Amino acid sequence: MNKITSPNMMAEINVTPLVDVMLVLLVIFMLVAPAITQTMSQNIAPSEKQTRTESHKLIVQAGDTYLLDGQMIGASELKQHFSEAIRADNKYTLQILGEPEASYQSFTQVMAIANNAGIENLSLASN
Numbered sequence: 001m002n003k004i005t006s007p008n009m010m011a012e013i014n015v016t017p018l019v020d021v022m023l024v025l026l027v028i029f030m031l032v033a034p035a036i037t038q039t040m041s042q043n044i045a046p047s048e049k050q051t052r053t054e055s056h057k058l059i060v061q062a063g064d065t066y067l068l069d070g071q072m073i074g075a076s077e078l079k080q081h082f083s084e085a086i087r088a089d090n091k092y093t094l095q096i097l098g099e100p101e102a103s104y105q106s107f108t109q110v111m112a113i114a115n116n117a118g119i120e121n122l123s124l125a126s127n
Helices: 016-036 075-088 104-117
Strands: 055-061 065-068 071-073 093-098 121-125
Touching: 055 104, 065 075, 071 075, 075 104, 093 104, 104 121
Parallel strands: 055 093, 093 121
Antiparallel strands: 055 065, 065 071
16 A cells, blocks of 8 residues: 655645636525515605695604604504594605604604504604
């Protein structure tokens, strides 16, 4: 079991299969990546048809308290107010602002209440 080695022999690594595999993986990721991304579709009306209506401001505060146009209001009262407002004006516009101390759950709860009441013109704002 003697191996004859020559002093001039050089061991080389064949990198061609490695490069081929890497290129195939790159192509696969390039094809799959756009299919994985999640999108949210929104119907945005053209700006020339839009008429400017008064926007109502809702401020989400800490401790599940809300200010609607400067007046304190509770979550149950919000449901009733939004339902009545959407019956009176189907183009009711609501702008939601969140204070830094407000919880994320309170913010999403208000968005769900507005959505369930049928408010379609909803905007999110920051201070």
